[in-house]
Amino acid sequence: MKDIVRLRTSIKEDIEQILNQQILMEFESSSKYLAMASWCDRNGFEFSAGFFYKQSDEERQHGLKIFHYLCDQGVVAVTPAIGAVQIEFDTLRSVFEAALEQEISVTNAINRIIATCRRENDYITEEFLRWYVKEQMEEEFIARRCLDLFNLIPADDTLRLDKELARVTFTGETVD
Amino acid sequence: MQINWQVVYQTTKGSVFQCTLTNRFIVEFSHTQTSFSVLDFRQFRRMVNAIDMRQMALRTDDAHDVAILSPPHTDRCFVLTLCEVVHLRDLLNGAGFMLDLNRMLSDCGCSFPEEVIA
Numbered sequence: 001m002k003d004i005v006r007l008r009t010s011i012k013e014d015i016e017q018i019l020n021q022q023i024l025m026e027f028e029s030s031s032k033y034l035a036m037a038s039w040c041d042r043n044g045f046e047f048s049a050g051f052f053y054k055q056s057d058e059e060r061q062h063g064l065k066i067f068h069y070l071c072d073q074g075v076v077a078v079t080p081a082i083g084a085v086q087i088e089f090d091t092l093r094s095v096f097e098a099a100l101e102q103e104i105s106v107t108n109a110i111n112r113i114i115a116t117c118r119r120e121n122d123y124i125t126e127e128f129l130r131w132y133v134k135e136q137m138e139e140e141f142i143a144r145r146c147l148d149l150f151n152l153i154p155a156d157d158t159l160r161l162d163k164e165l166a167r168v169t170f171t172g173e174t175v176d
Numbered sequence: 177m178q179i180n181w182q183v184v185y186q187t188t189k190g191s192v193f194q195c196t197l198t199n200r201f202i203v204e205f206s207h208t209q210t211s212f213s214v215l216d217f218r219q220f221r222r223m224v225n226a227i228d229m230r231q232m233a234l235r236t237d238d239a240h241d242v243a244i245l246s247p248p249h250t251d252r253c254f255v256l257t258l259c260e261v262v263h264l265r266d267l268l269n270g271a272g273f274m275l276d277l278n279r280m281l282s283d284c285g286c287s288f289p290e291e292v293i294a
Contacts, residue, residue, distance in 0.1 A: 001278050002182070003279055004196075004200075005275055005279065008215065012279075
C-alpha cells in the first residue's frame with residue numbers, strides 16, 4: 001500500500017507530539033526565567049536580573065528552533081499556551097536553585113525524546129537534538145557553578161555575589 | 177468506493193480510504209464522506225481522541241449529550257453522540273494503527289498485498 005503519510009513527512013506522530021511538548025517546556029522555561037528576572041530586578045539584584053533576562057531569551061530561542069524544525073518537516077508546530085509561573089521566591093539562592101531544577105527537567109526531557117527517536121529509528125530528529133544535548137551540558141554547568149558561588153562568597157556581600165553570578169560562563173567545549 | 181481508493185481500515189460503522197491519486201484520506205462515517213489531507217487527518221484523529229467521554233457520560237445537562245467537531249479545512253462539522261464517538265475513535269485509531277503497520281512494513285522493504293487491504 002502506498003505510504004502517503006511518509007510522502008508528506010518523515011516525522012512520526014508520537015515524535016511530533018513529544019517535540020510539541022518540548023516546545024511548551026522551553027517556552028515555560030522562558031516564562032519562569034522571566035519571572036526570576038523580575039524578582040531579581042525588584043529586589044535590587046540588577047546583574048542577576050540581566051542574567052535571567054538573557055536566559056529567558058535563550059529558552060525562547062530553543063523553543064523556536066524546534067518550532068521551525070517541525071514546520072520544516074511538514075508537520076504541525078503547536079503554539080504553546082503557557083500557564084502561570086512562580087513569581088515569588090524566598091532568597092536569591094532559592095531563585096538559582098529553581099533555575100538548576102528547571103535545567104535538570106529540560107535535560108531529562110531531551111534525553112527522553114532522544115530515547116524515543118532511537119526506538120522509532122528517527123535518526124534525523126536525533127541528529128537535530130544533538131545541539132540540545134550540548135546546550136543542556138552548558139546550562140546545567142552554569143546553574144551549578146552559580147550555586148557554588150553562594151558557598152564561596154559571604155552571604156552579606158550581596159553586591160559582589162550579584163556581580164559574580166552574572167559573570168558565570170561555560171568554559172568547556174563551545175556550543176555551535 | 178472509487179478505483180483509486182485503497183481501504184486503510186474498516187469497521188461495521190465506517191471506513192477509512194486513501195486516494196492514491198490525490199494522496200488524501202477519505203473518512204466514511206454516518207453515511208457521509210469527508211476528505212482530509214495527511215496532516216488534517218492526524219489533527220482530526222487528535223480532536224476525536226481529545227473528546228472527554230467521561231464528561232459526556234456523567235454530565236446530565238443537554239450540552240454534554242453531543243460533541244461537536246469542526247475538522248480543519250472541511251465545510252462540515254461532526255455532531256457526535258457518545259456511541260458515535262466510540263465508533264469514530266475505533267475507526268480512526270484502527271486506521272492509524274494500519275498506517276503505522278504499513279510504514280513498518282515499508283521500512284522493512286515489504287508491503288501489504290493488495291488483496292489483504294481491499
